[in-house]
Amino acid sequence: MKAPLQSRQQIPRQRILERIRAATLDCAQDPAMREEAYAALPRAYTRHGQLSAEARLKLMIERLREYDAEVVETTPEALPDAIAAQLAASDKHSFLAPPGTPSEWMVTAAWKISGLEWTIDHGLATAEIEQSEGVVTAASCGIADSGTIVLHHSASEGRRVLSLLPDWHLIILRASQVVETLPEYFARFQQPSGLVTWISGPSATADIEMTRIKGVHGPRFLNVILVRDKS
Amino acid sequence: MNHPATHPVMDPRLAPTFPKAALPVLRNTQLRKNVEHATDVIQTKRNRLVAEKADWQELRTAASALRAHVLENLATYLEQFEERCTAAGGTVHWASDAAEARAIILDILRQEQASEVIKIKTMTSAEIQLNPFLEANGVSAFETDLAEIILQLGGEEPSHIVVPALHVNRSQVREIFARRMGLKNLSDDPKELTNAARTYLRQKFLAIPTAISGANFLIAETGSVAVVESEGNGRMCLTLPRTMITLAGIEKVLPRFQDLEVMLQLLARSATGERMNPYTSLWTGVTAGDGPQSFHVVLLDNERSSILAKAKQRQTLKCIRCAACMNACPVYRQTGGHAYGSVYPGPIGAILTPQLMQMKFAQSLPYASSLCGACYEVCPVKINIPDVLLELRAQVVNQERGRAARYFDPMYVGLRVANLLFAKAWLFHVAQRLGRIGLGLYTRKDGWIHSLPGIGAKWTQTRDLRGLPDESFHEWWAKRGSQPGKEGK
Structure with a gap:
């Protein structure tokens, strides 16, 4: 059934591309010129931040809190305990973790909290994910200027649905992953992953009289543990 | 209750002229209050965040040059996008006009045997009047953005491109939800209303395996698509279904992934007055084990290539649909969006709509402006809207030359x-x-x-x-x- 659809498509495709080419004849460029023109585009905006490492982390925390995210700081050694403390405080019992999650995190938490239920996502069904109350994931980057956390959905960050359906999302972000500006993120990840999610606070809407309401469809609670590793 | 109402659609072909359409709105004090409140709130937040951004003008300059560069090399970047997206497992379709786009989408839905579809807010789908067409062909389209649900359930028309229900206040939302969702005891607390929508849509997200989205950006270098949103309804639609259809205007392409560093900094601040919107998703074709396993992009021309051909008007296509021009416009702030008779209202609508209509309809819109220039000043990609308005006015006058009635x-x-x-x-x-x-x-x-x-x-x-x-x-x-x-x- 696909074949006729494909071949029928060739006609509008050619027509549209021809129309576009005709419309831009005045500025037609060969590949080399195009590359040159692209490279010469003005980019005088701020690319590199000016803050000290400490001030950068402070800004990240401040911005996250402005979005109503909960932030705690910890050291690499104390991380499993900090995770356990967050889980205990969440008042939830069933948690998900992506397959790349260090087992130490889960063991400590399970040992400290009775009745805690951990499920590792080895291809869980959507319904099972939907049943879980919370999820713990790593992240790829933090951007202090806008309080944004970036997920590339690696094995420790989980597939997209994992950090979407549960109402409570705990992100483990390392200090060395925090940059100050958005251009610094792009400088760090020049070969992007095929899937990227930029998260800036919990899901929100202002569609009713511009009143900001936290939590529409995505997780209503975003918690962040900032790990003070040596950057 | 579960069946969406046929969404009334703004059709510039049928709309009365702007001064005529504006009259009833100007007499509706409630609506004017709602519009004024919403645009005031966004403007204030936007101005505060723009003021704190020391490199705002440099970002605008970069974005303007980048978008102009894309338009000048549009065919190349589109072909590149098509090639990379296809290599990543996506299927790219090309639609010359609205009818072709609708037919392609319906074809895909028929292949999927879909009788229901969930939608992320896309003004482009409103431009091609997709919902009523799907409805007439036996496919129910469920909007999932809160504002769009309010409009769909209330049988209302969008009046803004970022917050389409800004003309509806909380008690009107309560009334719509109470009636259409059967929730008699609902209060008018926005939190409770939002919760009602969350519950209402959760089952739809989990049950309906086909979704339609728009696109904020297409990345030529990688074949990726980016969607910018707040609520998470976008992430739901991009993640849970089996099949994803993205409808995008041909002008939405950016050369490289890195170009998002300019656009994302400008878009959220201009659109909603936030440093960054809660969620931006980027995906590339199909990813095994994560999200839809069948992905289609429909690239829509629909007169865009004609706009491209005109040197002065070409800049219209630089638009990234942030709506900052609407919020800043003294005319829009008085009338709201409905008077424009188009899904694209405000200053950008006043130049885009008549051009999409080949100057055959909506000729009154270029006059719906005092040429004060506020729109140009806030535009993150520096579209000189007053200049294009004047150009279009000249064309309207030229059209009238030689008519006896003149x-x-x-x-x-x-x-x-x-x-x-x-x-x-x-x-x-x-x-x-x-x-x-x-x-x-x-x-x-x-x-x-x-x-x-x-x-x-x-x-x-x-x-x-x-x-x-x-x-x-x-x-x-x-x-x-x-x-x-x-x-x-």
Whole structure:
């Protein structure tokens, strides 16, 4: 059934591309010129931040809190305990973790909290994910200027649905992953992953009289543990 | 209850002219209050965040040049996008116009045997009037953005491109939800209303395996698509279904992934007054084990290539749909979006809509502006909207040339007469004297003319006119010349 659809498509495709080419004849460029023109585009905006490492982390925390995210700081050694403390405080019992999650995190938490239920996502069904109350994931980057956390959905960050359906999302972000500006993120990840999610606070809407309401469809609670590793 | 109402659609072909459509809105004080409140809130937040961004102008300059570069090389970047997206497992379709786009989407839905589809907010789908078409072909389209649900359930039309239900207030939302969701005890607390929508849609997200989205950006270098949103309904639609269809205007492409560093900094601040919107998702074709396993992109021309061909108008296509121009526009802030009779209202709508209509409809929109330039000033990609408005006005005037009816237009007759009068000094002086006598009859003691008869009433209906002075400057000057002693310092 696909074949006729494909071949029928060739006609509008050619027509549209021809129309576009005709419309831009005045500025037609060969590949080399195009590359040159692209490279010469003005980019005088701020690319590199000016803050000290400490001030950068402070800004990240401040911005996250402005979005109503909960932030705690910890050291690499104390991380499993900090995770356990967050889980205990969440008042939830069933948690998900992506397959790349260090087992130490889960063991400590399970040992400290009775009745805690951990499920590792080895291809869980959507319904099972939907049943879980919370999820713990790593992240790829933090951007202090806008309080944004970036997920590339690696094995420790989980597939997209994992950090979407549960109402409570705990992100483990390392200090060395925090940059100050958005251009610094792009400088760090020049070969992007095929899937990227930029998260800036919990899901929100202002569609009713511009009143900001936290939590529409995505997780209503975003918690962040900032790990003070040596950057 | 589970069946979406046929969404009424703004059709510029059927809409009355702007001044006509604006009248009932201007009399609706509730609606004006709602629009004023919403645009005030966004503007204030936007201005605060723009002020804190020291490199705002540099970002605008970069974005403007980048978007112009894309348009100049559009065919190349689109082909590149197509190639990479296809290599990543996506299927790229091309649609010359709205009808082709609708047919392609319906074809895909038929192949998927889909009778229901969930949608992320996309103004492009409203542009091609997709929902009523799907409805007529037995496919129910469920909007999932909160504002879009309010409109869909309430049978309302969008009045803004970022917050389409800004003209509806909380008690009206309560009424719509209570009626359509069967929740009698719902209060008008926005939190409770939002929760009602969350519950209402959760089952749809989990049950309906086909989704339709728009695109904020297409990345040529990687074949990726980016969607910018707040609520998470976008992430739901991009993650849970089996099949994903993205409808995107051909102008939405960016050369490289890195170019998002410019656009994302500008878009959220301009659109909602946030440093960053809660969620931005980027995906590339199909990813095994994560999200839809069948992915289609429909690239829509629909007159965009004609706009591209006109040097001055081409910049219209730089638009990233942030709606900052609407929030800043003194005309939009009075009328709201409905008066524009198009899914694209406000200053950008005033230039985009008539062009999408090949200047055959919506010719009154280029006049729906005071040319104050506020839109240009806030535009993150520096579209010179006043310039394009003037260009389109000139085209409208050219269209009217040679039409017999034009000779009966009072404006035309008036300007021809003025042309004659201004050509000869003596004629002008005679006209001045006659005018002084004539208008003197209507001038009150306070020196103002409050109402004029006949054609003059068009002016005095909405404003007063100052009476002509007893003496013209010319006469005063002549008199003064004969009294050298009175000369000032």
